[in-house]
Amino acid sequence: MTQGDGPALDAVAGMLARDMAQAPDRLFVLGICGAQGSGKSTLAGALKARMEKAGVASAILSIDDLYLRRAKREELAQTVHPLLRTRGVPGTHDVALGLEVIAGLERGEAVALPRFDKATDDRTDEADWERAAAGTRLLVLEGWCVGARPEADAALAKPVNALERVEDAGGVWRRFANDALAGTYQPLFARLDRLVLLAAPGFGVVRRWRAQQEEELRARAGSGIASVMDDAGIARFIQHYERLTRHILTEMPDRADLTIALGTDRDVRGIHSRR
Template identity: 60%
Template structure:
């Protein structure tokens, strides 16, 4: 992870030197790829160099449970589970990025994954942000071609989305509101997993770390069966990102199964 951080920090310094306006840096990576850790490390480095830096996670834009229940009822039951495009407050995200770009103070939301609801408290940034790191598993993603949606990629899609309503709704979200959100990103970096098969192991490591950290309070940590079902919600778009995003990201960092940097471009 140190090599990846060194690489991104060097790129960020270059990009910041080319503008006197706030910079929105998108950081995309599959679940467990280390993007949150990397974002926090980059924030510390930039802050130490005197640059006001903040991190906004796409996860902190999740809709509340009531809104996701409405989507589950009106659109498709799979939208009850947070994660895919369509389950975020995109309008809030756009407003935050626009406020940062305007050089104005901004409040960043937080999402409580234990309660599966937005947290009551927000992080108020007191002054002008020079660098906002916008990180998330599908940040910067583009929609798939319609013909790519026909065949299911896993059992979840085969058994619970046979009519393709869920995945086509997700794809429309990427074509519409999410495209508007991601258009506000100035630079985009991809943390590329070696393939989707490592995501289960990476997510399992996250859940184990949660149990070790919180003990009896980690009641929302998932077991192996729950992880397997959960990551199937992310599989289609994760595979698409790994195929598509290296062609347009400003930098792609290709990782090995231990999250070490194999190659950067």
Template identity: 50%
Template sequence: MTAWVADHVEDRTVVLGLNGAQGTGKSTLARLLQQLLERIHGLRAAIVSLDDIYLSGADRLQRANTIHPLLATRGVPGTHDVDLGIRVLRCLREGRPIALPRFDKAKDERHPAAKWPLWEGRCDVVLFEGWCVGARPQRSDELEAPVNGLERLEDPTGDWRYYVNRELGGHYQALFAELDLLVMLRPPDFDRVYAWREEQEARLRATSSGPEVMSPSAVRRFVMHFERLTLFMWEEMPGRADAIVYLGENHAPIQVDLGDERRDV
């Protein structure tokens, strides 16, 4: 895949979106691509994560109090600072110095801006990773029926999912318009998303007892926030993604589609 990415770099910065559900390995793939692009192709690659442009806890609480309580939980469209994301991507593309935002998930807050790492000099590739990077909104009629217990019990009138969908169809499309390439990581099914996210949390539970660590039931509830859009992306995105990496039950890639080219792994 690194050669495929490098082939798209000519005399401009390429912004590559990495889309994948929770636990699919987006961050790991981004770091690997960054290292290989530099080592093999001599290209400088910056990593930008959708997770690092969350709104502050206070801003999300304000939305939870005025729009819907579920907006207190970070993750869905409507809980990010989209303007910040656009500014970061454009600065990297234009070769201007920019401090790359960082978010502290343990504290549920951004790191102080003074601690953000500064990127200077050329940037050949921007690896922009996130669970809904490149997503498009659903039709309004597709939002009517709840897809899981969270929507049925905590969003019975649909206010939350309609708001999230409107946000996705609005300013988020300007953010995703910055992409030159879109790569999708596709797990076998949604049960794997639950399982892989729980594996991540189990590793945290083994080393920490802090309040940020979730129980298995809390993990299941958390992942439900993303189920609707994840299932829709699996249906809609493959027809326009530039590459699809299909993952097996054991998390390893089993097939990679690069445009018209299909490779078994």
């Protein structure tokens, strides 16, 4: 069973129906957090379809679509740390753009929704962005670090994997990401009305889930696309996300409004509500 049907969808839709009834005249922003491959996009799409069937104009924005353009990440790689060339950690997103989208929707405007093409590793042309309708009442903001909080400084001292140990021995990259998360990201996450966590059973499963995503990307993009990763590339890539993903799985369940515990095949093992 995927996150696009069954208990996960029912639980989130039920929470939304109750909460949105209390504030019928303003934009409601729902955050969905989860490790790569956990089913965030599937759940967001199914939720949008259900809410629109109920007459609620809805839109989806992935935090992945807010990644900085490749040229800007190249600049960060040269001025701050080479690992910032790779999209992923806080500090590689255009947070201000996300806040602009929300502000426009709050004004009741039709708003262009940014889109990032992972096959080309760059943002698409604005002319190709889809638009959220004027009067949109629900925005689903989904992404691997949506709603995350920074780690304590002391936790950054010890590398969590080979990438950090070899390529960030001085901790510059991980401290830059943590500082960004503590700074510009918090006003964006503060706008969330509710936060849902799709909780993987552990970080160990993320490599397999990410490999499945890459196969889907390869199928869409066609063979010969250089930026579609092989197994070795995936193994290295997910190390960029490991530190914060492990931190999220440890600290977020105690504060997420809804935590959906997943098994290794993304099956729902339990649902916990704080309300």
